[in-house]
Each structure stands twice: as structure tokens, then as C-alpha cells.
Amino acid sequence: MTGAPELKAPKKAVSHSTLGRAQRWSWIFQRVSGVLLIGLIAVHLTVNLVMGDGINQIDFAFVAGKLANPFWQWFDFTMLVLAMIHGANGMRMIINDYAQTPWIAATLHWALRISTVVIVILGTLVLFTFDPCPAGSDPSLLPSFCEDI
Amino acid sequence: MSPLPTLYRGAEGMWMWVVHRTTGVAIFFFLLVHILDTALVRVSPEAYNDVIGHYKTPLYTFIEAGLVAAITLHALNGLRVIAVDRWTWALRHQKMLVWGVWIGFAIVMAGFLPRHLMHAFGGA
Incomplete structure (x- = not known):
């Protein structure tokens, strides 16, 4: 070119x-969490989309069956926080790379922080x-x- | 009028940087939606099944395949970035590693796509 x-x-x-x-920890975190997330997401996608009936099996009963198990609760919690x-x-x-105007950058940073904490x-x-068995459900x-x- | 000078060099490494950014942003916004739709299990079984049912339509079958493709590319290129930062050998061969990323991507998708499409369209 x-x-x-x-x-x-x-x-x-x-x-x-x-x-x-701060920047050093951000750099280290991004790499360590990235490697961990590869393993976590590979298992998540294999169990939910590849094994069994794949995408067709995903419904309330499937998710409830998984989340009734503390293993999957902590697995999903780790994946949620790291991701x-x-x-x-x-x-x-x-x-930081693209928002040149200070007030736009500040607004975007706060929107990002708030949505991350809320999620x-x-x-x-x-x-x-x-509750995997909510009372009164079909x-x-x-x-x-x-x-x- | 001559085009503006640019810092973008157009080699393999730059394009993988573009791929890493775009897949990263796409995965982030999917993640927001995905946590919100999963949160519906706390509302009622009917609400969750109703919304998750949309993921089983033909359009979403391709969006999911695209999501898995984006995650695979981001993951493999992330490993390449770590290697290039960590080892001089990988830094010297970073262009070759770009092709390693694409070969690994092709292998993962060759395994995932047929299975996913059979689940979605095979009536299994």
C-alpha cells in the first residue's frame, strides 16, 4: 500500500x-481471562449447541435442569463475570481509540460502566x-x- | 485529489486487528442480549420459551453460525496475539500464524457447521 x-x-x-x-493489570487480565474464556465457551457451546439435540433442545426445562446443579451455576457465573x-x-x-471529543468519551465510558455493572x-x-420448579407453572x-x- | 495519508498498512497483521475488533464488538453486543434473554427464566417458563423459540428460526440458525464463527476467530487470533507478545519466534512468524488462525478456523467450522445445520434443518 x-x-x-x-x-x-x-x-x-x-x-x-x-x-x-492500572494499564498493566488491564493487559494481564485481558490475556488471562481470554484463555480461560476459550475453555469455558468451548464447553458452553459444545453442551448447548453440539451435543444432544443441539439448538432444538434449548428451552426452560433444559436450562432449569442445568441451573439446578451448583456446578453449572458456578460455571455460568465464572463465564458471566469474566466475559x-x-x-x-x-x-x-x-x-479511547475513537471518541476524540471529551464529553462523548466520558458519556460512552459511563454508559459502558453502568451497563456492565447492571448486567x-x-x-x-x-x-x-x-427456581427450576416455579409454583403454579404448566x-x-x-x-x-x-x-x- | 490524492487520498489522505493513512497509518493503516494493509498487511495480514492489520487485517487480523480489524477482524479482532469487529468480532469483539459483535460478541459483546450479543453477550448483552444473551444475558437479558436468559434472565427471562426468572420471569416464567412461557416467557423464556417464547423468546428462545426465535433462536430456532432459519434466520437465527445463520446468525448463530456467524456468532460461533466470530468467537472462533476472536479466540484463535487472541492466542496468536498472546504468542506474538510472548515469544520472539512468534513475532518473527506472525504472518504465518495468521494463516494458522484461518486454518484452525476452517477446521472448527467444518466440525460445527454440518452438525448445527443438521440440528436446525435435518428435523432431528
Whole structure:
């Protein structure tokens, strides 16, 4: 590609120590959470979309059957928190790159922070206050173990 | 009028940076929607089944395939970014690793797509 200006080498090498503490942790978090999320999401997609009846099996009874098990509650909680912070951290960098006007950048940063906190709290409440056999529901929509209660 | 000078160099690494950004943003917004639709299990079985039923339509079958494609590309390229940051060997061979990302992507999709399309359209 022609027409690209020559890039000057930075006067000072950028390293982990010049980035500052917060930026360094953001950098480390993005990589550690990224690797963990690959494993978590691979399992999530395999169990929900590949195994069994795939997309056709996803309904209330399927989700309730999974979330009645503490293993899946904590699995989904870990995935929820890591994915939301990883995604919000990436969106923060994109806002920094493109939002040049200070008040627009500040508005976007606050919108991102508020939506991230709200979504993480909502998701956590759903995971840990969830009732797989809500009283008065149509039994045909519930997981089979609800009949024993 | 000559085109404005640009910092974008147009090589493999730049395009993977574009792919990483666009897939990242797409996955983020899907994640917001996905947590909200899953939260409907707390409302009622009927509300959840009604909304999740839309994921089983032909249009959404392709959106889901696109989502899995985006996640696979973002994941494999993320591993490439880590490798390039970490090892001099990977830095020297970062262009070759771009093709590694696309080959890995092709393998994952070759495994996932037939299965997903059979679930959605095979009547199984």
C-alpha cells in the first residue's frame, strides 16, 4: 500500500513498567481471562449447541435442569463475570481509540460502566435466585425432576 | 485529489486487528442480549420459551453460525496475539500464524457447521 507516512520509532520504549499499574493489570487480565474464556465457551457451546439435540433442545426445562446443579451455576457465573469484564475492557479501549471529543468519551465510558455493572448483577441474581420448579407453572414446561417435589 | 495519508498498512497483521475488533464488538453486543434473554427464566417458563423459540428460526440458525464463527476467530487470533507478545519466534512468524488462525478456523467450522445445520434443518 502506497501513501502511508513513515512511522517514527517511539522516543521511549513502551514496556510493562511504563504503562502504569492500572494499564498493566488491564493487559494481564485481558490475556488471562481470554484463555480461560476459550475453555469455558468451548464447553458452553459444545453442551448447548453440539451435543444432544443441539439448538432444538434449548428451552426452560433444559436450562432449569442445568441451573439446578451448583456446578453449572458456578460455571455460568465464572463465564458471566469474566466475559463481561473482558468485553467491557475491550470496549473501553475502543472508546479511547475513537471518541476524540471529551464529553462523548466520558458519556460512552459511563454508559459502558453502568451497563456492565447492571448486567453482571442481573445475571448473578438470576443464576443464584433461580427456581427450576416455579409454583403454579404448566408441568409440561418444567424439568422432569419437578414431579418428585 | 490524492487520498489522505493513512497509518493503516494493509498487511495480514492489520487485517487480523480489524477482524479482532469487529468480532469483539459483535460478541459483546450479543453477550448483552444473551444475558437479558436468559434472565427471562426468572420471569416464567412461557416467557423464556417464547423468546428462545426465535433462536430456532432459519434466520437465527445463520446468525448463530456467524456468532460461533466470530468467537472462533476472536479466540484463535487472541492466542496468536498472546504468542506474538510472548515469544520472539512468534513475532518473527506472525504472518504465518495468521494463516494458522484461518486454518484452525476452517477446521472448527467444518466440525460445527454440518452438525448445527443438521440440528436446525435435518428435523432431528
